[in-house]
Amino acid sequence: MSSLTLAIDAMGGDRGPAIVVAALTRALQSFPETHFLVFGDSRVLLPLFQAEKIQNHPRVSLEHTDEVIEMDDKPGQSLRTKPKASMRLAIEAVAEGRAQACVSCGNTGALMAIAYVRLKTIPGVIRPALVAQIPTEKGCPGFLLDLGANPRCDADTLFQFGVMGSVLSKEVAGIAQPKVALLNIGVEDIKGTDAVRQAGQQLANCTDINYIGFIEGNDLFSGKADVVICDGFTGNIALKSCEGMAQLVYKKLSSSLKGHWFSRLMAWFLLKRFKKAWQWLNPDQYDGASLLGLRGVVMKSHGNASATAFYHAIKQAHAESSLQVPERIHDRVESVLLKSQ
Amino acid sequence: MSSLTLAIDAMGGDRGPAIVVAALTRALQSFPETHFLVFGDSRVLLPLFQAEKIQNHPRVSLEHTDEVIEMDDKPGQSLRTKPKASMRLAIEAVAEGRAQACVSCGNTGALMAIAYVRLKTIPGVIRPALVAQIPTEKGCPGFLLDLGANPRCDADTLFQFGVMGSVLSKEVAGIAQPKVALLNIGVEDIKGTDAVRQAGQQLANCTDINYIGFIEGNDLFSGKADVVICDGFTGNIALKSCEGMAQLVYKKLSSSLKGHWFSRLMAWFLLKRFKKAWQWLNPDQYDGASLLGLRGVVMKSHGNASATAFYHAIKQAHAESSLQVPERIHDRVESVLLKSQ
Incomplete structure (x- = not known):
């Protein structure tokens, strides 16, 4: 796969968007073919983009939203009451096929719930x-x-x-x-x-x-x-x-x-x-815990992730989507389920 | 408590009775008031006692048995079919009041099952x-x-x-x-x-x-x-x-x-x-996992315990029985249960 697009939730995590933008800057250099859709508050993100000199980068698109899922929000509630949250939009981008993977260091429960409902599992996966x-x-x-x-x-x-x-x-x-x-x-x-x-x-x-x-x-x-x-x-x-x-x-x-x-x-x-x-x-x-079994790559970076950790999560997401891990799981689950029937 | 008696199961564990006898020799020096009842095969143990020069030690009593609970024996089965196993006899010594604590590096499940049935839990402890x-x-x-x-x-x-x-x-x-x-x-x-x-x-x-x-x-x-x-x-x-x-x-x-x-x-x-x-x-x-909540001290040493580890388990058993931990738990459980009724 030559050109990938990764969706980045820039607002989650304990350390704020600065570590996400620092990781993104490094990822832009490592993956020269990859596009990034970044979701978050432009008033916070633009100054950080300027500081890293990526505000006009041709492979970065910033999509503004001021809704954020907090670390202590309840998963079900986030799903129902925050349709424009940065995490939600990043997952939607994968569901719509605009991105092949999304990366977030936000609330794990909310990420799991939204990804489960919006992306759905691979057929046969419980x-x-x-x-x-x-x-x-x-x-x-x-x-x-x-x-x-x-x-x-x-x-x-x-x-x-x-x-x-x-x-x-x-x-x-x-x-x-x-x-x-x-x-x-x-x-x-x-x-x-x-x-x-x-x-x-x-x-x-x-x-x-x-x-x-x-x-x-x-x-x-x-x-x-x-x-x-x-x-x-x-x-x-x-x-x-x-x-x-x-x-x-x-x-x-x-x-x-x-x-x-x-x-x-x-x-x-x-x-x-x-x-x-x-x-x-x-x-x-080793940062980057993947939500395996969904119809798309969803990568969870540690809530307390550093820029290095978040960069490794992006790298993992890039690897899993290049290698088409969801498609490979789809094939294997189908063949195993067929045999056991 | 000035004089304690500890019951030692000399036959359990992966490394055999040699480490138990080495640990016992060290414990005899550390606890000059403590007596030890040792359960196991005298044909195996006597030569080891002789090598450590404790065969006539006034504070060591060897009680012979050739029944042993193996590491892969099922707990329930050991309980029913091996009434003379060294581990069983060591626990019985505590149940009969001949010893205040027992130490074993044998099969954990069997130790738990036998101790539970023979020693019983402190009233109120599930x-x-x-x-x-x-x-x-x-x-x-x-x-x-x-x-x-x-x-x-x-x-x-x-x-x-x-x-x-x-x-x-x-x-x-x-x-x-x-x-x-x-x-x-x-x-x-x-x-x-x-x-x-x-x-x-x-x-x-x-x-x-x-x-x-x-x-x-x-x-x-x-x-x-x-x-x-x-x-x-x-x-x-x-x-x-x-x-x-x-x-x-x-x-x-x-x-x-x-x-x-x-x-x-x-x-x-x-x-x-x-x-x-x-x-x-x-x-x-840190060796010496205690079975807490029984009417006596039962100390489990690691299956793969070294002589140092087994010695530490004896030391723990000595501490818990000197400090009358089962009696203290009895008092506390009783008072907490009364309050919550």
Whole structure:
């Protein structure tokens, strides 16, 4: 696909539109063929465009709206009462075919609700899933889903997450036969909830999926599985707890080095080396949780996203739409559903 | 309490009885008033006792049994078919009042089932919870429960975990008014499952508990809460995922330092500093997950526990029984239940 258009919700997130505009400026350089439809308040955005010198950029169209979905708005209410919200308009642009993907760092619940109602799921898909890349020991990124779009899931939904995650890993990470696992509290067949055990049976019976069984939390980053499936409550808490742990380890290691006169002397060298390792684990570069299973690409950037993080979310959206991930999921879900009928 | 007796299941775990005997030898030195009843196969244990020179120790009694619960035995089956298993006998010793606590690194499900049936819960307690200490940024340990004894929990059960965790934090960590939080996928009232939201209401209404609301995964180690409550599926996966993440960060930081000639030269120094920080995070020193809510102390050491880890589990069991944690929980549960009637 030579020319893509991405719709950007410039108003969501905790840090305001400045990080979105900074990320957009960087994306304009990285993707010289891509157009951007930017939705938001022109009184706020134009000065930021001017500061970044992109106010007259031929590949940027600003579409003004002063309606914004706040971070604490209720999803259903946002859907009903804010038809002109920047997030809503960005999703509508995808629904109308004016854009191939949309990116937002706004309210996750509202994004999910609006995308679900306006874009709809791919035929046969029960629920969209929020999926993100995670670092693994082997270097190749893994995928974890769901991350909170569906707090509790039945077996059929978990099974479909396996099918969709497998397509994503194949298309985006280029893994021919992605290893799919269910996250559980033990590896034995008897462990876990009914939904997890039943989904395990369904995945094991599906010849289209390279299902490897249950894995426990300590294998999340080992690279044992390329795609890890769980309900949204579990996935959200697992991933956020790990972010907390990574921060804690980093702080502890840094402060233990600062304590000694010799390491203080060596700080410039050590911090440089630390940063290199940290960069590899930096949550910013894994930013961009995709709502998988919709008829279009919807990318959620972290509510607290930095410009770097939002740029990575744009990059992810660009990759998924170039690779036509929704179309590939459509094909795979159709073929798996046909076989299981 | 001047003289305690601890019952030790010497046969469970992945690494065999050698680590248990090594931990016991260390515990004999640390707790010069404490007696140990050791359950297991004397043909295996006696040579290990001899190697550690504790075969005639006045504070060690070996009670022979050749029945063992294997790591993959089903809980219910172990309960019915292995009345003489080392784990069973260790729990019976507590039930009979011959010991104040038991420690095992065997099959968690079996330990839970046998303890539940033989020791029974404190009157009013619905379900025992598996609880462990976690490191926090502030230095003071936090407590996380449940860790897998109850994969799914209703609101009443989660509420009781709050009450019991609060007692544990007060007695063991010495915190006068422990801050109790529910682990959730957002901090707003509307977030999470029905059970979590209802438990939040119950905790907020309970004047006996210093309830601070929902926290997300990234605050698990921040020290924002002293006691963090969740169902066993979530807690198990959160904690194990974090172990996986800590290992990954450590490996990454170490290998990035090894790459440079200067850091290779400095390796002896850096590794020493790293180990100091690592020690603080080392899962071994947080070993010992307690089954809270029973009429006696039951301590679960990690299935893959090292001698150091098992020693820490013994230390925890010693602390909880000296501090009479089950009696304190009994008092608190009684008073909270009376008030809510």
